[in-house]
Amino acid sequence: MLTVRHISLVQFKNYTQSHFRFHKRIIGITGRNGSGKTNLLDAIYYLCFTRSYFNSVESQNTQYDSNGFRIEGLLDKEGQAGKIICTVKDGKKDISLNDESYDRFSRHIGQYPAVMIAPDDAEIILGGSEERRKWLDTLLSQLYPGYLDHLIQYQKILQQRNSLLKSAATQSGSLDSLLEVFDEQLVQHGTPIFECRRAFLLDFINQVQSRYDFLAGKHEVVNIRYVCSLLEQDLATQLRVNRPKDLLLQRTSAGIHRDDLLFLLDDHPMKTNASQGQRKSFLFALKLAQFEVLKNFKQFPPLLLLDDIFEKLDQERVIRLIQLVSSDAYGQVFITDTHAERVQAAFAHDPACLQLIEMEG
Numbered sequence: 001m002l003t004v005r006h007i008s009l010v011q012f013k014n015y016t017q018s019h020f021r022f023h024k025r026i027i028g029i030t031g032r033n034g035s036g037k038t039n040l041l042d043a044i045y046y047l048c049f050t051r052s053y054f055n056s057v058e059s060q061n062t063q064y065d066s067n068g069f070r071i072e073g074l075l076d077k078e079g080q081a082g083k084i085i086c087t088v089k090d091g092k093k094d095i096s097l098n099d100e101s102y103d104r105f106s107r108h109i110g111q112y113p114a115v116m117i118a119p120d121d122a123e124i125i126l127g128g129s130e131e132r133r134k135w136l137d138t139l140l141s142q143l144y145p146g147y148l149d150h151l152i153q154y155q156k157i158l159q160q161r162n163s164l165l166k167s168a169a170t171q172s173g174s175l176d177s178l179l180e181v182f183d184e185q186l187v188q189h190g191t192p193i194f195e196c197r198r199a200f201l202l203d204f205i206n207q208v209q210s211r212y213d214f215l216a217g218k219h220e221v222v223n224i225r226y227v228c229s230l231l232e233q234d235l236a237t238q239l240r241v242n243r244p245k246d247l248l249l250q251r252t253s254a255g256i257h258r259d260d261l262l263f264l265l266d267d268h269p270m271k272t273n274a275s276q277g278q279r280k281s282f283l284f285a286l287k288l289a290q291f292e293v294l295k296n297f298k299q300f301p302p303l304l305l306l307d308d309i310f311e312k313l314d315q316e317r318v319i320r321l322i323q324l325v326s327s328d329a330y331g332q333v334f335i336t337d338t339h340a341e342r343v344q345a346a347f348a349h350d351p352a353c354l355q356l357i358e359m360e361g
Contacts, residue, residue, distance in 0.1 A: 024355035028343035031359030113302035129260035207289035301331030
């Protein structure tokens with residue numbers, strides 16, 4: 001089992017200096033809006049992923065008028081203690097595990113798996129393809145160590161290739177030899193990513209379907225269709241054929257950076273044809289299936305971070321969700337809500353499992 005024993009925050013978002021200890025399996029974090037409930041969840045997420053779930057710009061994670069922040073946490077993984085320290089100061093970032101700094105942050109991903117469910121997750125369904133790739137990449141990076149390394153290299157080479165394409169108009173002579181080098185590297189790193197995404201999604205939908213049926217209280221056929229040009233033609237051929245087009249557009253028009261996931265309900269796009277309740281059921285099913293895959297792969301349950309679920313789900317779905325996370329199949333669960341009594345009522349069947357933290361301010 002994976003648990004967070006305690007966490008210390010210094011100049012992280014609205015926290016000047018705070019310390020929290022956790023000693024139960026279910027942690028209810030309650031308080032008014034703006035009191036720091038979500039920020040505490042985000043700090044736990046940061047310990048696991050070396051980044052914020054909500055803000056990609058570190059200055060947005062730093063308390064106003066400060067030059068950095070520090071998060072320290074002690075986590076227990078199957079009886080093994082891990083002290084994680086994340087510091088950002090004057091634009092420089094350091095992540096350490098048991099007092100040893102990482103040379104590459106990617107080495108930390110997957111060591112302490114976690115799943116966050118937050119209100120803005122609706123963008124996974126309603127937003128652009130980048131949101132869906134980000135969700136899938138975050139999951140696969142926790143499962144397969146080489147995946148994130150391939151992804152980082154692919155994005156780096158893609159940026160270099162696009163820069164070269166943009167400079168083509170001002171350069172004399174052919175760029176073919178340079179583009180061929182970049183193309184070979186994109187194929188080297190892009191093909192394994194494609195194969196991993198395709199293989200994973202084939203089985204994953206079964207996990208999503210079973211959880212959707214449970215949360216919705218009825219059976220409706222859901223599906224995830226992988227949209228990728230590599231399903232029709234290999235990447236090397238696409239890059240070669242599209243080269244004139246790419247020079248004209250000044251960007252790379254083919255590759256796994258253009259992949260998408262089409263979420264379907266009864267074979268119709270969920271983005272336009274599903275009700276709000278159906279989308280919520282699917283989104284929670286997606287994240288709970290993610291939890292199950294991580295648990296089976298790691299052989300212990302990941303952390304589950306639930307932000308503001310009582311406000312976003314109807315009572316029937318909340319009851320079913322609480323029924324799930326209360327079972328022995330789940331590990332440590334963090335839940336935020338504005339009302340302490342609502343969290344207490346949700347776990348009235350087993351009050352001994354609940355630790356309630358009431359935020360001030």
